[in-house]
Amino acid sequence: MNAPQNPEVYDPGLESTGERADLLASSGEEAPKTQIIAIYGKGGIGKSFTLANLSYNMAQQGKKVLLIGCDPKSDTTSLLFGGKACPTIIETASAKKAAGDEVSVGDVMFKRDGVFAMELGGPEVGRGCGGRGIIHGFETLEKLGFHDWDFDYVLLDFLGDVVCGGFGLPIARDMCQKVIVVASNDLQSLYVANNVCSAVEYFRKLGGNVGVAGMVTNKDDGSGQAQAFCKAVGIPELASIPANDDIRRKSASYEIIGGPDGEWGSLFSGLATNVAEAPPHKPEPLTQDGLLELFDSDTVGRDVVLEPAKLEDLCSVEHLNKPSLEVIYDAI
Secondary structure, eight states: OOOOSSOOOOOSSOGGGTTTTTBOOOOOTTSOSSEEEEEEEOTTSSHHHHHHHHHHHHHHTTOOEEEEEOSTTOOHHHHHTTTOOOOOHHHHHHHHHHTTOOOOHHHHOEEETTEEEEEOOOOOTTSSOHHHHHHHHHHHHHHTTGGGOOOSEEEEEEESSOOSTTTTHHHHTTOSSEEEEEEOSSHHHHHHHHHHHHHHHHHHHTTOOOEEEEEEEEEEOSOOHHHHHHHHHTOOEEEEEEOOHHHHHHHHTTOOOOOTTSTTHHHHHHHHHHHHHOOOBOOOOOOHHHHHTTSOHHHHOTTOOOOOOOHHHHSOHHHHTSOOOOOOOOOO
16 A cells, blocks of 8 residues: 555546646545545544444445544544454554564554544654654554555544644645535634635645545534635535434434444445545635635624724823933934
8 A cells, every 4th residue: 555656647538728727636446445434523523433433434335444543643444343442553653662662553554344543643742743743643653554554534633723844744844635625604713724725725736646535524513614615615515414313312422323224334335435536636725815705794893893993992191201311322
């Protein structure tokens, strides 16, 4: 399994006309067998919920899937394993190093119903950089033979709020073919999604090949801002997961709902198909004002006018009129 270096240009027959110049790469015959997909989103928006159920659905369809949690909260595998926390790569590597041993695959990779999963983990609170932990985790994966593993899909769960280089690693180094964002109909999650699109655009200008395959709208209340965002930046919506009490309760209880035969199975089967087939796009990220325009002015305060502050607003009249102690020398 090798990360893509120079993926083929996606050509559905329209590339020569320029009609689909927004598409970057494909999973054609010459593309790598393994699709490596990085999923980003605001903390708490439902990335781990989406990925745990997506990976489970894919595995039930006979696909060989590796789910890697890259969020310091380590909540990806907890949901997959029914609330059971598995040892992270970072903590295991540290313990093994202290004991003079080497990390093995069985120390950090676990499986459930066909899904293989592992957590990179992160430093203890106040004791290190989360982004550096991500880099260290991938260095350990390479030592374990990551690029030789035979998977159909590798799904990477990344925290989108943090924009440091460690969390941007898959985009910056072409470690994945495409990115998927998870958001909802709220300004904060769409702000993060827009930031991810900006990162993709930035590294594209530096010669990168990663694009955005689309967005998953989670907790969709039907208000439409997420769909408006997708249209504005030029990416498709891959699935809409409704704001549903049954889904919320089951997710809170670490219950997988993405099995093909369950009530929500068809939703995640459709998402699995879209994730597999959606080509990467070049997004057109919005300005801050453009993002605000997706919402009513009553919601975001867009009608507020910025009034510049004056020095006299900050100091008393007596202070402003206080004689200066500065010594001014006459020119010689």
